[in-house]
Amino acid sequence: MRILVTGGAGFIGSHIVDHYIAAGHEVAIIDNMWNEGGGKKDNIHPKATFYNADIRDEEALTRIFSEVQPEIVCHHAAQHSVAVSTRDPRLDAQVNVMGLLNVLENCTRVQTRKIIFASSGATYGTPARLPLDEDVLQRPESPYGITKMVSEHYLRYWQQAHGLTYTILRYGNVYGPRQDPNGEAGVIAIFAKRFLAHEAVRIDWDGEQRKDYVFVEDVARANIQALNRGDNDVFCIGTGNAVSVNQIYRTLADLTGYEPEIVRAPKRPGDLYMAEFSCGKAERLLGWKPEVSFAEGVKKTLAYFQQH
Secondary structure: OEEEEEOOOOHHHHHHHHHHHHOOOEEEEEEOOOOOOOOOHHHOOOOOEEEEOOOOOHHHHHHHHHHHOOOEEEEOOOOOOHHHHHHOHHHHHHHHHHHHHHHHHHHHHHOOOEEEEEEEHHHHOOOOOOOEOOOOOOOOOOHHHHHHHHHHHHHHHHHHHHOOEEEEEEEOEEEOOOOOOOOOOOHHHHHHHHHHOOOOEEEEOOOOOEEEEEEHHHHHHHHHHOOOOOOOEEEEEOOOOEEEHHHHHHHHHHHHOOOOOEEEEOOOOOOOOEOOEOOHHHHHHHOOOOOOOHHHHHHHHHHHHHHO
C-alpha cells in the first residue's frame, strides 16, 4: 500500500514508518522538523520518501498529496505537549485542528481510502471512572486534550459527509527510543537523560500521579493492525497498568545504580493524577495487545540513550 505518515520523522511516527516499510509498504513522510515536535533527520527511514513541510501549509499539502496519492494516511503530526498547549492554545489549535482539516480535505481530493489518527488519553481529563475505555466520558482539561477530542469529531463528520474511513487510536503515555529528552513531555526520556548525566530530576506534585505508559514499538504494531481493521471505530492503546513518577525514578535508579537529587515542583497546568486503560476492545477487534513490559521498555529506552 502507499502510505503517507505525517510526523513521520518524529518519535512515534518514525517507529511506525519503520514497521510499515518492514511490512513491505511504500511510505512517504511529511514532517516540518519543528524543534519542539521531535522530528529529526536521523529518524528518517532511508527507504521512505521525505517531504519537509508543515501540515498547516495548504499549498505544500496539495502538491504532496497529488504526488503521493496515498491509499492510507497515518496522521501523527501534532502539537503534542500539554504544557505548550496551555501557554499557547492558539498554536495548539492551528496545528492540531487546522492542520488536520488540511489533511482531511486532501484525503477527499485524492480519494484516500483511510486515515489512522493518533488521539490521546488527555481527551478524558480527570477520569469519570477507571480503567478508561472507549465509552468513558471525555472531559479534557487542557487545550491539547480539547483539540484531540475535537479532531475525533471531525473524523466522524468527515466519514459521514465524505466517506473517508478512519481508525482512532487513543494513546496512553508513549515512551521509548527516539523520544525527545529535552522537551516538556516524556518523563521517562527526560529522566533517562538526567540519570545518565548525573543531573538532578524534577518531580512535580507528590510523584504519586500514575499514568499508563505504553512502549513505542507496541504503539507501532497497533498502527500496523489498523491498516485493515478497526474501520470507523476508536481504540484505547495502553497496557492496563498505571505507573507513578516515583516508580519511574526507582526503576531508573535500580538500572543505573545512581540516585540523582530530586527537585520538587508544583502540579503543572492540565496535568492529570491518574490514568489507566482497558484495552480489551483493541485485542478483540484489532488483534492487538501490548507485548513489552514496563521494566523491559525502560531498559530498552535507557540503552538507546546510552548509545546516543
